[in-house]
Amino acid sequence: MASTANAIDARGVSKVFKGAGQDEVRALDNVSVTIRENEFFTLLGPSGCGKTTLLRLIAGFDFPTEGEILLHGENIALLPPYKRPVNTVFQNYALFPHMTVGQNIAFGLEMLGKPKDEIAARVSEMLKLVRMEELKDRRTSQISGGQQQRVALARALAPRPKVLLLDEPLSALDYKLRKDMQIELKRLQHDTGITFIFVTHDQEEALTMSDRIAVMSKGKILQVGSPHDIYVRPVDHFVANFIGETNFLKGKVISSKGGKATVELAPGGTLLADVPEAGLPKGEISLVVRPENATLVKPGKGDLSGTVETIVYFGTDTHVHLKLTDGTAFMVRQQNAAGSGVDVKTGDKAGIAIAAGTPRILMD
Amino acid sequence: MATERRKPFAIKAQPGFGLVAMLCFFMLYLPIAILVVYAFNAGENIALWEGFSLRWFQSAWANETVQEAAMRSLFLASVSATIATIVAGMAAIATTRTAPYRGLTFKYAMINQPLMVPEIVTAVSLLIVFSRFKVWTGYSGIGYLVLAHTAFCIPFAYLPIRARLENMDLTLERAAADLYATPWQAFKRVTLPLLVPGLVAGYMLAFVISLDDVVITEFVKSGGQETLPTYMLGQLRRAVSPEINAIATVFLALSVLLVTLFYFVNRKKN
Numbered sequence: 001m002a003s004t005a006n007a008i009d010a011r012g013v014s015k016v017f018k019g020a021g022q023d024e025v026r027a028l029d030n031v032s033v034t035i036r037e038n039e040f041f042t043l044l045g046p047s048g049c050g051k052t053t054l055l056r057l058i059a060g061f062d063f064p065t066e067g068e069i070l071l072h073g074e075n076i077a078l079l080p081p082y083k084r085p086v087n088t089v090f091q092n093y094a095l096f097p098h099m100t101v102g103q104n105i106a107f108g109l110e111m112l113g114k115p116k117d118e119i120a121a122r123v124s125e126m127l128k129l130v131r132m133e134e135l136k137d138r139r140t141s142q143i144s145g146g147q148q149q150r151v152a153l154a155r156a157l158a159p160r161p162k163v164l165l166l167d168e169p170l171s172a173l174d175y176k177l178r179k180d181m182q183i184e185l186k187r188l189q190h191d192t193g194i195t196f197i198f199v200t201h202d203q204e205e206a207l208t209m210s211d212r213i214a215v216m217s218k219g220k221i222l223q224v225g226s227p228h229d230i231y232v233r234p235v236d237h238f239v240a241n242f243i244g245e246t247n248f249l250k251g252k253v254i255s256s257k258g259g260k261a262t263v264e265l266a267p268g269g270t271l272l273a274d275v276p277e278a279g280l281p282k283g284e285i286s287l288v289v290r291p292e293n294a295t296l297v298k299p300g301k302g303d304l305s306g307t308v309e310t311i312v313y314f315g316t317d318t319h320v321h322l323k324l325t326d327g328t329a330f331m332v333r334q335q336n337a338a339g340s341g342v343d344v345k346t347g348d349k350a351g352i353a354i355a356a357g358t359p360r361i362l363m364d
Numbered sequence: 365m366a367t368e369r370r371k372p373f374a375i376k377a378q379p380g381f382g383l384v385a386m387l388c389f390f391m392l393y394l395p396i397a398i399l400v401v402y403a404f405n406a407g408e409n410i411a412l413w414e415g416f417s418l419r420w421f422q423s424a425w426a427n428e429t430v431q432e433a434a435m436r437s438l439f440l441a442s443v444s445a446t447i448a449t450i451v452a453g454m455a456a457i458a459t460t461r462t463a464p465y466r467g468l469t470f471k472y473a474m475i476n477q478p479l480m481v482p483e484i485v486t487a488v489s490l491l492i493v494f495s496r497f498k499v500w501t502g503y504s505g506i507g508y509l510v511l512a513h514t515a516f517c518i519p520f521a522y523l524p525i526r527a528r529l530e531n532m533d534l535t536l537e538r539a540a541a542d543l544y545a546t547p548w549q550a551f552k553r554v555t556l557p558l559l560v561p562g563l564v565a566g567y568m569l570a571f572v573i574s575l576d577d578v579v580i581t582e583f584v585k586s587g588g589q590e591t592l593p594t595y596m597l598g599q600l601r602r603a604v605s606p607e608i609n610a611i612a613t614v615f616l617a618l619s620v621l622l623v624t625l626f627y628f629v630n631r632k633k634n
Contacts (some may be wrong), residue, residue, distance in 0.1 A: 059542060060541075060542075061538055061541075061542075074398040080541065081541040081542050082537070082541045082542070082543075082544045082545055082546055082550075083544075086542075087542055087543065088538075088539070090535050090538075090539060090543045092533070092535060092538040094533065094536050095539075096536060096537065096539070096540075096554060097536075098557045098558060099559070107540070107543050107545075107553070108543035108544055111540075111543055111545045111546075111549060112544050141516035155543070156542075156543075159543065159544065
């Protein structure tokens with residue numbers, strides 16, 4: 001069966017919360033997504049987009065109003081959490097305060113009724129995996145936030161779940177520790193071969209760690225794809241805006257052929273742009289140009305022209321903010337390597353060249 | 365100080381605060397202090413100091429009626445507090461581990477009813493009901509007192525247990541369920557151990573409340589079922605003996621001990 005190859009298959013899942021009185025909140029709206037075996041999959045979106053709700057439905061802390069959730073082809077949507085081979089790393093870690101580090105890690109195995117010697121062996125294996133061997137007998141209140149994070153990971157990984165759910169586990173850590181843990185998580189996922197479903201609102205975290213990302217907004221999944229896919233080929237304004245920095249240009253399609261369309265731009269000039277897989281939208285269209293795909297050239301040259309408004313220096317690169325002839329804001333990211341780019345000052349006129357093949361038409 | 369200005373109202377800064385506070389403390393503790401001091405009086409008069417002595421403690425200790433009443437009080441308090449703590453614990457779990465629903469507040473009120481209804485009303489109603497029961501069943505043992513004490517101890521046990529449950533991190537129970545613990549296992553391994561300080565607090569409160577009760581006990585008890593407080597009340601009707609002071613002092617010491625114990629137990633757990 002094809003479905004057994006997928007770790008999780010959510011089909012038409014909706015979750016409606018009854019609010020006060022007549023209010024209803026549709027936290028998830030007919031969401032379907034397939035998460036493959038052995039994948040580092042990220043649910044990315046702003047708070048309130050439904051990503052945590054989807055995670056809770058997979059964990060079993062809540063049940064869908066409609067739809068089914070398959071785990072290796074078996075519908076688990078209505079099973080209680082303790083009957084699902086799925087473990088969770090909680091945002092606040094939720095370590096048991098009355099137990100030691102070792103007892104915390106052993107908990108899941110004990111509940112599964114594993115023999116004592118197997119539990120002991122597995123606990124030390126897990127402690128080694130997260131590099132915490134010497135803290136086995138500490139109380140969870142006696143270790144640092146970063147260490148608690150590792151214990152939470154070890155505890156959730158110890159029963160060898162089919163899927164590991166991670167609910168913004170890095171949000172409580174400081175910047176440096178977060179960077180280290182990102183690498184650590186990637187390593188753990190690789191070493192254990194367990195499917196990770198990671199929830200975050202941090203696009204950078206999503207891009208650096210994931211095999212695939214689902215971008216969510218208002219209870220819907222807008223786009224699923226590899227980080228590269230999502231960054232280079234965003235489907236709509238929301239995705240393009242949420243991930244990385246973006247320029248939007250308005251225009252009209254003059255002609256299209258073979259997945260490419262010639263667009264007459266509102267600020268003047270024409271561009272060849274990729275057409276979305278779902279087809280061209282009607283009427284006026286928007287296209288997206290990433291700032292690093294644009295370069296400044298001499299005035300009168302290039303695809304667009306504008307006036308330099310502000311220049312922001314970032315060390316490795318410089319952001320040049322321009323105003324195009326029709327008033328649209330446009331940003332160019334120039335590398336600061338020796339000899340690259342055109343020297344400009346505020347108020348200068350400049351041309352903007354856009355790398356061929358990079359502009360893309362959005363669905364909305 | 366600059367930060368001082370932002371505070372809209374500092375009660376400590378009000379004129380006369382110290383005086384009023386001192387007065388309140390005097391009113392509260394002066395009578396107790398006098399009671400304790402005269403428990404050690406050598407003389408027979410409870411208002412005339414005649415030197416230090418432990419004779420009233422000795423005579424109270426040797427008094428068989430006092431012994432019997434004390435044993436009854438302790439038995440009653442420990443049994444009632446145990447039952448009340450179990451019932452209150454279950455009620456607290458039922459009222460906190462649920463989505464809020466219409467009627468939940470009403471249930472809180474029902475559970476806490478003995479705190480709001482005047483004790484004398486409860487006492488009289490129990491007297492009437494139990495006298496019927498005594499006629500029907502022919503049983504007039506200590507069971508009625510246990511029932512009555514349990515009933516009015518429940519809210520005192522319930523409040524600290526509920527507070528503890530409400531402050532508990534719910535994700536802990538979720539984490540237990542996530543790690544394959546059935547609801548019963550999650551309760552036994554996670555909720556219950558974390559609830560212990562609340563249970564201890566509830567038990568101690570219930571114990572002290574039961575030990576202290578006069579009104580309901582006086583109405584419900586059958587002949588010969590004196591508890592320490594009702595015995596003391598009975599003694600006051602006759603010539604007042606400093607034995608009462610001695611008993612009260614022991615009571616006080618016991619209460620202080622329990623409260624202190626509870627404080628340390630609670631602090632260690634947190």
